[in-house]
Amino acid sequence: GAVVSQHPSWVICKSGTSVKIECRSLDFQATTMFWYRQFPKQSLMLMATSNEGSKATYEQGVEKDKFLINHASLTLSTLTVTSAHPEDSSFYICSVASGGLSSYEQYFGPGTRLTVT
């Protein structure tokens, strides 16, 4: 399967600042990437679907102006949390949609732990 990396693995920022998280597909050209958020002891919640070269599709209840997604190339998608607040503290995980016969499978990155103080 595809190898997916995320950077940084953890970040601490002050309230009101912005944080950018990178998701890279290291060995696979990904036209579609997904961003999930996971609060402690909870499941993964899909935030948005990121499509290369076009605007991301956000799930209901996710503020697109707060969580900016850019998928500028087939190997990189970024999530920027703007004007972060403590309630944005969470574990953010990206995934890559595979292509071909197993196009229904996703490969996940290791996650980014965001703490907003």
Place this chain on the structure above:
Amino acid sequence: AQSVTQPDIHITVSEGASLELRCNYSYGATPYLFWYVQSPGQGLQLLLKYFSGDTLVQGIKGFEAEFKRSQSSFNLRKPSVHWSDAAEYFCAVGGNNNDMRFGAGTRLTVKP
């Protein structure tokens, strides 16, 4: 829209005992079903998946799962649990639009 239910929030088993984690799904068409495992602070690792064909699916680390359409279930099993299996387990259902929905997860504790 698809959804997944994992009825058990937390399960404790003794090392060497058998394990079954339950998963029920709701999906209007043929579902694509997955089981993932997550260790604390880590990403997700795919244990196994079902797309079509044989309803008994073998995965990594000795896990298997059985798809039962009549019961809308995809339960995960392992005949003998190891202490290293302690983790959070997520069942997920996907469709042909690359969308994927996760269950709430089941936390597995293994007693020595």
